Amino acid sequence: MLKEKPVVDLIVGLQWGDEGKGAVADRLGANPKYAIVIRPAGGNNAGHTVIIDGKRFALHHIPAGILHGKTAILGSGMCINPLALMEEMNDLEKAGIPTANLYLSDRASLLMPWHIEEDRLQEKARGEAKIGTTCKGIGPCYRDHSDRTGLRLNDFAQDHWPAILVRKLTEVTDRLKKLYPTPAFSQDDFCANFPFDSLEIARKKLSGKIIDLPEFIRKRRHEGDGILIEGAQGAMLDIRHGTYPYVTSSHPTAIGCLDGMGIGPGDVTDVIGVLKAYVTRVGEGPFPTRMDPGTETLVRNLGQEQGTTTGRDRNCGWLDFVQLRYAAKLNSVTGLIVTKFDFFHELPTLKVCHSYRRNGEEITHLPADMEDCEANFTDVEIWREPVKGSAKIRDLPDACRNYLWNIHHAVEVPLVGLSLGPERNEAIEVPKFPTNW
Numbered sequence: 001m002l003k004e005k006p007v008v009d010l011i012v013g014l015q016w017g018d019e020g021k022g023a024v025a026d027r028l029g030a031n032p033k034y035a036i037v038i039r040p041a042g043g044n045n046a047g048h049t050v051i052i053d054g055k056r057f058a059l060h061h062i063p064a065g066i067l068h069g070k071t072a073i074l075g076s077g078m079c080i081n082p083l084a085l086m087e088e089m090n091d092l093e094k095a096g097i098p099t100a101n102l103y104l105s106d107r108a109s110l111l112m113p114w115h116i117e118e119d120r121l122q123e124k125a126r127g128e129a130k131i132g133t134t135c136k137g138i139g140p141c142y143r144d145h146s147d148r149t150g151l152r153l154n155d156f157a158q159d160h161w162p163a164i165l166v167r168k169l170t171e172v173t174d175r176l177k178k179l180y181p182t183p184a185f186s187q188d189d190f191c192a193n194f195p196f197d198s199l200e201i202a203r204k205k206l207s208g209k210i211i212d213l214p215e216f217i218r219k220r221r222h223e224g225d226g227i228l229i230e231g232a233q234g235a236m237l238d239i240r241h242g243t244y245p246y247v248t249s250s251h252p253t254a255i256g257c258l259d260g261m262g263i264g265p266g267d268v269t270d271v272i273g274v275l276k277a278y279v280t281r282v283g284e285g286p287f288p289t290r291m292d293p294g295t296e297t298l299v300r301n302l303g304q305e306q307g308t309t310t311g312r313d314r315n316c317g318w319l320d321f322v323q324l325r326y327a328a329k330l331n332s333v334t335g336l337i338v339t340k341f342d343f344f345h346e347l348p349t350l351k352v353c354h355s356y357r358r359n360g361e362e363i364t365h366l367p368a369d370m371e372d373c374e375a376n377f378t379d380v381e382i383w384r385e386p387v388k389g390s391a392k393i394r395d396l397p398d399a400c401r402n403y404l405w406n407i408h409h410a411v412e413v414p415l416v417g418l419s420l421g422p423e424r425n426e427a428i429e430v431p432k433f434p435t436n437w
């Protein structure tokens with residue numbers, strides 16, 4: 001007889017990343033129905049912050065579910081920087097979180113120091129047209145993979161790895177030397193400073209953790225293990241569907257989650273879309289709902305909007321329904337979780353964007369080129385009572401409930417959860433179709 005399929009839930013970001021997915025993943029990750037947590041794509045350009053009893057964990061490669069002792073996997077769609085990963089693992093170990101249950105897909109791309117160097121060189125060469133990358137080497141690493149010249153974790157695990165490394169180092173630095181003549185790039189300096197020793201230490205520690213992911217997943221699902229996939233970045237940073245070229249080089253959407261795990265859409269149970277009650281963006285690119293400078297500074301301070309990975313100030317804007325509807329459809333989102341509206345009662349005004357203006361025309365969809373889009377805003381009634389500590393949706397002020405209802409209504413996806421702060425218990429679960437708001 002066919003057994004019931006074990007659960008596979010996806011967490012995806014619906015904006016430009018930094019929606020609060022880390023805290024959401026930590027809370028959902030506590031559920032015993034998930035035995036495995038997977039980071040599907042991206043690399044240490046991501047920063048997922050989790051706060052437990054005032055203690056702050058900044059995760060970059062590793063899914064938040066490791067904090068609950070789950071089997072944690074770095075998926076096939078990721079680019080993994082072994083040196084940065086070692087630091088992240090050491091930080092966890094120091095904080096008393098074991099990493100024995102952490103595994104790495106042999107299909108994942110191996111991110112090497114030359115990718116970081118090339119990311120830096122490319123950004124510098126772009127000048128005014130720079131993308132504002134995190135300079136972690138993500139774009140060059142994925143490019144090499146698509147170009148079919150990249151290395152994978154599978155190569156890192158081979159006995160003849162030292163030979164692979166030396167060949168690749170020569171090949172890559174020969175290329176960089178031609179593209180970026182000295183003084184921009186010095187092949188001699190780069191090779192002289194190459195971290196052979198730390199890489200070898202990392203390889204010894206990580207080799208035993210590199211698994212054949214599709215086979216591992218097949219076996220564990222056969223045993224009935226449920227899986228939570230913790231997406232990184234957000235739909236608007238998707239290389240295909242985001243605000244190209246101001247995007248990352250992976251697919252942060254649900255499709256990328258499946259690709260990074262190696263399953264098809266028929267095995268997915270729920271797709272949880274996480275959105276912040278306003279919008280932030282780091283790096284360059286169009287941002288139609290950006291706030292006026294005074295409000296932006298206020299929101300940046302109240303929301304502590306500095307990047308987890310690069311420390312850059314995040315730009316802040318009002319909630320964008322055009323973008324949310326688009327992102328919800330791209331991801332086939334089945335439930336929404338809204339984060340970070342707990343300080344809104346301190347704001348002078350509150351607005352949402354319901355459509356864009358482009359060349360004098362109103363549009364309600366998100367076009368391929370957003371450069372000329374301006375936001376049409378609606379003023380929204382604000383509330384003055386703090387919402388922190390509320391236990392149920394009924395406890396929230398009427399105006400706040402209206403705000404949330406408008407999100408649900410505009411996106412046409414039920415609200416399933418609210419986040420009222422960074423701590424584990426600062427969350428409200430919402431029944432999928434509450435009868436009374």
Ligand code: IMP
Nearest residue numbers: 017045046047132133134247248282283
């Ligand atoms: P890259 O991923 O480092 O190549 O950066 C490309 C763009 O994506 C830049 O605008 C980055 O700021 C942005 N980005 C990449 N990862 C994240 C993230 O985790 N949160 C927010 N923005 C990100």
Ligand code: MG
Nearest residue numbers: 018047048308
């Ligand atoms: Mg982040």
